[in-house]
Amino acid sequence: MFSILRNAVFQGAYWLTSIFFGVGALPLLLIPSRKPLMVWILFYTRTMCFWMRWIAGIKTIVRGKDKLPKGPCIIAAKHQSWGDGIVMFSQFYDLAFVTGDHLEKLPLLGGILRKMGAIIVDNCGGAYARARLVDKELKIAQAHNRRILIYPEGHLSPVGERHRYRKGVYHMYKAYECAAVPVATNLGLRWPEQSWRLTPGEAVVEFLDPIEPGLEKAPFMKRLEHEIETRSLELLANEVGKTEMKSNPSAPIKSTPL
Numbered sequence: 001m002f003s004i005l006r007n008a009v010f011q012g013a014y015w016l017t018s019i020f021f022g023v024g025a026l027p028l029l030l031i032p033s034r035k036p037l038m039v040w041i042l043f044y045t046r047t048m049c050f051w052m053r054w055i056a057g058i059k060t061i062v063r064g065k066d067k068l069p070k071g072p073c074i075i076a077a078k079h080q081s082w083g084d085g086i087v088m089f090s091q092f093y094d095l096a097f098v099t100g101d102h103l104e105k106l107p108l109l110g111g112i113l114r115k116m117g118a119i120i121v122d123n124c125g126g127a128y129a130r131a132r133l134v135d136k137e138l139k140i141a142q143a144h145n146r147r148i149l150i151y152p153e154g155h156l157s158p159v160g161e162r163h164r165y166r167k168g169v170y171h172m173y174k175a176y177e178c179a180a181v182p183v184a185t186n187l188g189l190r191w192p193e194q195s196w197r198l199t200p201g202e203a204v205v206e207f208l209d210p211i212e213p214g215l216e217k218a219p220f221m222k223r224l225e226h227e228i229e230t231r232s233l234e235l236l237a238n239e240v241g242k243t244e245m246k247s248n249p250s251a252p253i254k255s256t257p258l
Helices: 003-023 034-052 085-091 106-115 125-142 168-176 217-247
Strands: 060-065 074-077 097-102 119-121 147-150 182-185 200-207
Touching: 003 034, 003 106, 034 060, 034 085, 034 106, 060 085, 074 085, 074 168, 074 217, 085 097, 085 200, 119 125, 125 168, 147 168, 168 217, 182 217, 200 217
Parallel strands: 060 200, 074 147, 074 182, 097 119, 097 147
Antiparallel strands: 182 200
């Protein structure tokens, strides 16, 4: 019963906060500079992280942020939870990110995304969309010395599973001529995909060692997927092991197949 009440309160806080910040962002769209909007987004995501911690009971631990290169880079992250983007944007003031054009079609959200400088990809555009992204969107982000967040799988994955890594991340890595930083996570254990049922406990978002520029497509894709998936599974197994130890302190720690 308490869990149901906790989740209901969090959902109320989530939607009220989102509506408040969404409406509050409208006047900022009229300001020529995008900086006020980015500060507003930072405030929004940190407020949401506060609700995650003190209502939903999810304590998010961010590791390895010191591994990020100074200046622009590609941040390639595992995507298990609707909260992934919230946590990531709470860590950076000015972060570009890649998203599909389905979000751009929403009137309010579309305007906010364009003002934020999001890199919007035509989901049906194929090679033409990729060429446009490289020629236009990346150059704008590079001119502003911005880091770019991308989810290489293209959509949410259930905990312990993976989707095919899309090659668009390599084309960005090659065109941007900078390091790509893999990011592993187990947040999906606490906030699975788009579920409204959140589970209290610790969640980890971990920045891994950068992949320096210059790799060819095949070795880059292999290394990126291996590092993200291997570490994400380790984080999942570690957290499952902790839960088992709490429920049965005499049980040995073991890796649970996921």
